[in-house]
Amino acid sequence: MDVLSDLLHRARARNAMVRKLVQRPPWSLGFVEAPPLTVVATLAGHASVRFDGTDAVPVRLAAGDIALISGTSRYTIADTPATPPQVVIRGREKQVVDRDERAAGVRRGLAPRTYGDGMPGATVLLRGAYELRGDVGDRLLGLLTPTAIVPAGPRTRAALELLADEIARDEPGQDAVIDRALDLVLVLALRAWCAKPGATPPAWYRALADPAIGEALRLVHQDPARRWTVAQLATRLGMSRAAFAARFTSVVGEPPLAYLTGWRMALAADLLRDTEATIATVAHQVGYEDPFAFSVAFKRCHGAAPSLWRRQTRRPDATGPK
Incomplete structure (x- = not known):
């Protein structure tokens, strides 16, 4: 087993939580007590990631972009930086802040692990949460800046499409398939991030x-x-x-x-x-x-x-x- 595979295998808990959101603007999801590493990808439309309680400039995700978020436990994903939080997610629990019917649609199940209104023109977002463990997990996180943005590319797009397709299925062995598909997205994103001009990955990488x-x-x-x-x-x-x-x-x-x-x-x-x-x-x-x-x-x-x-x-x- 190569070093990166070994780190991922030893550092992560099984059954990572993966969800798909299909939502028309305006929409906004706040995350509190977020896990050590989150993979966020925009399949259609665009999204903004802002970091609550900091001076960091919000980042924009176009279709196919991936954000690897590891430097904060509190952030908001929305259609624009100005959209106030409508739903707050703490761990696996959702709390509707804005009682508007459109905001409540975030909780509406469309398919397995898929939520939103499902209307034409909606933003389609994937989010995978990694619970990394201990010192080995810290070594894996050492590859990244607090927020690493990986632009859309043919290899990551194919992996995202595979993950999106599997999320909506409910077949034998589905958790194992989704786990491995999410790992594929993560590894491809890590490779792309470390290969970017000006990237400074750790010496071991x-x-x-x-x-x-x-x-x-x-x-x-x-x-x-x-x-x-x-x-x-x-x-x-x-x-x-x-x-x-x-x-x-x-x-x-x-x-x-x-x-x-x-x-x-x-x-x-x-x-x-x-x-x-x-x-x-x-x-x-x-x-x-x-x-x-x-x-x-x-x-x-x-x-x-x-x-x-x-x-x-x-x-x-x-x-x-x-």
């Missing part, structure tokens, strides 16, 4: 374009618990130890074992937060035979011992082996 270093990153992510050495990685790539270490450091921005340790500590933090696995088990799962050595490395990275970190960051719904 740029390193994926280097055949040797990209393969080294894939090996580390495929088996982070393996007792990798610089010499082992260099041998797998057919390079000398010194040449590999120098090239990796130059491309990624840190030495190979420093990257490996950072990735292991991100995985460990999420295991401590989200599961009930013992510290010894977590240590073993991220490549440490000695829990004491793991604790030292974890404290150096996160500023707290694993047991204290767990108490401070514990998720109330954490599950896992005792």
